[in-house]
Amino acid sequence: QVQLQESGPGLVKPAETLSLTCTVSGVSISDSYWSWIRQSPGKGLEWIGFGHYSGSTNYDPSLKSRVAISVDTSKNQVSLRLTSVTGADTAVYYCVRSGGVYWYFDLWGHGTLVTVSS
């Protein structure tokens, strides 16, 4: 059964770094591109960026200076780091899959809520 499970701190202080991990099971992590998408409370969906096991990455230009996504095939995990967070980064963060030849998202994790607050 294919599963994406996000994990990480639910509370991050302003100006600190948000770090999340997505554990992938039931599918080869090497076969796909892995994105992070977030959804602020009561709002729509925002693509953050993607990573690939080859090291290839691509980010939303508005977040590019603060974000890093990496893929660890040995652990079957995808990681997100977002630096210098503010309250605007409070959101549910989803780990999602796309195929690389297609850039829609066919597999979603359940999401994890991260609140930025002191």
Next chain:
Amino acid sequence: EIVMTQSPGTLSVSPGERVTLSCRASQSVRYNLAWYQQIPGQAPRLLIHGTSTRATGVPGRFSGSGSGTEFTLTISSLQSEDVAVYYCQQYDKWPPLTFGGGTKVEIK
């Protein structure tokens, strides 16, 4: 950045009625348009990609159409389990990959 605009913001529809949701792109995205369904409390789920191709397991009452800048998602006969927010997403010109603001479908 391609801006996706969805209308209306909210739709109230009786069970069994036909539902039409609109999505407009600020510039042509050809046929590279996907739709997602987000049931309250759940993650989004892929419904349609390539404008009109239903994802695995999606009921036949869901259909998509359009091209370029104008797209439509149709639910031929609304069921109670279709109550959700529906999002469109373009994947033609990126970064960034962009979503519409969503249309909420309610039961009247």
